[in-house]
Amino acid sequence: MSDEYIIQATGLQKHFDGGGIKALDGVTASIRKGEVVVVIGPSGSGKSTFLRCLNLLEVPTAGQILFEGVDITDKKTDINLHRQKMGMVFQHFNLFPHMTILKNMTLAPVKLLKKSPSEAEKQAMTLLERVGLADRAGAYPSQLSGGQKQRIAIVRALCMNPQVMLFDEPTSALDPEMVGEVLEVMKSLAKQGMTMVVVTHEMGFAREMADRVIFMAEGKIVEEDIPEAIFSAPKQQRTKDFLAKVL
Amino acid sequence: MRPSASQNWLLDAPDWIQNGPQWLNDIGYDIYKSFIFDNRYQMYLKGLGNTLLLTFLALLIGVLLGVVVSLIRVSWDKNHTEMHGPGKMALGFLNGVARVYLTVIRGTPMVVQLMIMYFVVFATSRNKIMVGALSFGINSGAYVAEIIRGGIMSIDQGQMEAGRSLGFGYVSTMRYIILPQAFKATLPTLANEFIVLLKETAVAGYVGLADITYAGNIIGGNCYDYLFPLLMSALIYLVLVMFFTFLVGRLERRLRNSER
Numbered sequence: 001m002s003d004e005y006i007i008q009a010t011g012l013q014k015h016f017d018g019g020g021i022k023a024l025d026g027v028t029a030s031i032r033k034g035e036v037v038v039v040i041g042p043s044g045s046g047k048s049t050f051l052r053c054l055n056l057l058e059v060p061t062a063g064q065i066l067f068e069g070v071d072i073t074d075k076k077t078d079i080n081l082h083r084q085k086m087g088m089v090f091q092h093f094n095l096f097p098h099m100t101i102l103k104n105m106t107l108a109p110v111k112l113l114k115k116s117p118s119e120a121e122k123q124a125m126t127l128l129e130r131v132g133l134a135d136r137a138g139a140y141p142s143q144l145s146g147g148q149k150q151r152i153a154i155v156r157a158l159c160m161n162p163q164v165m166l167f168d169e170p171t172s173a174l175d176p177e178m179v180g181e182v183l184e185v186m187k188s189l190a191k192q193g194m195t196m197v198v199v200t201h202e203m204g205f206a207r208e209m210a211d212r213v214i215f216m217a218e219g220k221i222v223e224e225d226i227p228e229a230i231f232s233a234p235k236q237q238r239t240k241d242f243l244a245k246v247l
Numbered sequence: 248m249r250p251s252a253s254q255n256w257l258l259d260a261p262d263w264i265q266n267g268p269q270w271l272n273d274i275g276y277d278i279y280k281s282f283i284f285d286n287r288y289q290m291y292l293k294g295l296g297n298t299l300l301l302t303f304l305a306l307l308i309g310v311l312l313g314v315v316v317s318l319i320r321v322s323w324d325k326n327h328t329e330m331h332g333p334g335k336m337a338l339g340f341l342n343g344v345a346r347v348y349l350t351v352i353r354g355t356p357m358v359v360q361l362m363i364m365y366f367v368v369f370a371t372s373r374n375k376i377m378v379g380a381l382s383f384g385i386n387s388g389a390y391v392a393e394i395i396r397g398g399i400m401s402i403d404q405g406q407m408e409a410g411r412s413l414g415f416g417y418v419s420t421m422r423y424i425i426l427p428q429a430f431k432a433t434l435p436t437l438a439n440e441f442i443v444l445l446k447e448t449a450v451a452g453y454v455g456l457a458d459i460t461y462a463g464n465i466i467g468g469n470c471y472d473y474l475f476p477l478l479m480s481a482l483i484y485l486v487l488v489m490f491f492t493f494l495v496g497r498l499e500r501r502l503r504n505s506e507r
Contacts, residue, residue, distance in 0.1 A: 084414030094409035
């Protein structure tokens with residue numbers, strides 16, 4: 001982990017229903033290069049909204065996001081170029097059901113990075129081998145289990161050689177016995193030095209892998225610290241209440 | 248007072264019919280004058296050719312128009328709250344045009360649209376096939392647009408988000424990810440629309456376009472007997488529809504297999 005910031009979010013606000021609902025209410029957070037940040041909090045706390053704001057899937061009502069020093073909330077910024085460098089993994093995988101696994105992985109590198117199909121396929125196969133799914137390259141998403149789908153979704157994002165990976169509750173839709181295989185892939189990714197922002201309910205993963213844990217509630221960051229501090233000695237009552245329920 | 252077919256009939260018919268019972272004789276004569284005399288079968292063939300040509304051209308125009316119109320409608324519905332400036336105005340204008348188009352085309356009878364196109368808009372053109380294809384295509388496009396719009400809306404929002412998160416723009420995501428799935432989802436309905444279109448071209452005779460129905464009608468009039476000519480027209484449509492239904496069924500199965 002370096003001291004260089006890759007993402008700096010300042011004063012993020014996200015209102016729905018014309019201001020009736022404040023999903024984000026002034027969130028300021030920065031992510032360092034190589035850092036693994038885990039965001040936890042009760043449902044409705046705005047943690048997913050915060051994550052989705054980072055690559056502008058959710059456009060913040062107010063506030064600023066700098067990605068590699070560039071203000072991506074500026075209307076003149078071509079967000080598509082910056083999204084290429086921010087991989088995202090969704091709760092419901094969102095693989096493309098009409099394409100094979102290999103096609104899922106090579107579509108973006110071929111169309112956006114202008115890689116040759118053979119080059120993209122070579123990279124995809126290397127990644128598939130790393131997650132133990134090389135033999136499923138020709139399969140369609142509907143032929144895979146949930147855990148396999150999520151591993152594919154992770155390597156699909158990796159095919160774009162992203163600078164940061166965003167995980168939006170990647171294990172929440174999985175059967176319990178499949179959570180482990182996905183967490184393993186995420187752990188090995190973290191060990192390789194990938195910058196990661198992870199929204200999850202997996203406290204074990206947070207404790208073991210996080211460099212920093214952010215606890216959110218009611219659209220605000222309540223507390224952030226190294227995992228030992230958050231889990232063993234939380235300072236805020238709100239954090240204590242939440243952890244008492246989930247641990 | 249019989250048409251001249253009656254003289255040739257006795258010369259051309261085989262002996263076993265001529266010498267057969269009266270009812271066989273009558274049917275033989277009816278068939279003869281409906282299909283053989285004066286090479287009338289060629290009129291059905293020509294009508295078949297015209298109907299097919301008209302339907303395929305109209306289908307082409309209809310699908311192109313339908314995709315464009317549905318994309319305008321969907322893009323506006325999903326994005327206009329977050330758009331600003333001239334882009335919003337342009338899309339809003341196109342959306343308005345699309346809505347007027349859908350309302351007018353779906354709110355007026357096909358025959359009237361066809362006659363307006365042929366006798367008013369393209370009054371100087373005698374190219375019945377082109378004017379017909381344009382009229383039927385514009386009409387079909389309105390229905391295709393709503394079918395495809397339904398297909399696009401049925402695709403999970405996560406597909407768009409996945410495409411965008413990889414760095415694809417809105418248009419590319421539509422093209423590579425949403426539309427292929429929407430097409431697949433709506434294929435049975437689109438095929439049904441195609442079959443409806445095929446049968447709907449039967450009104451082309453209103454502007455003198457010699458299609459299958461027109462052939463049956465004219466021949467029936469010429470031989471003062473509509474039974475066999477109209478049955479033949481109906482039979483041709485039926486065979487066409489059954490054939491295309493069969494093709495679509497095969498296509499559907501192949502698409503389905505690709506996901507298993």
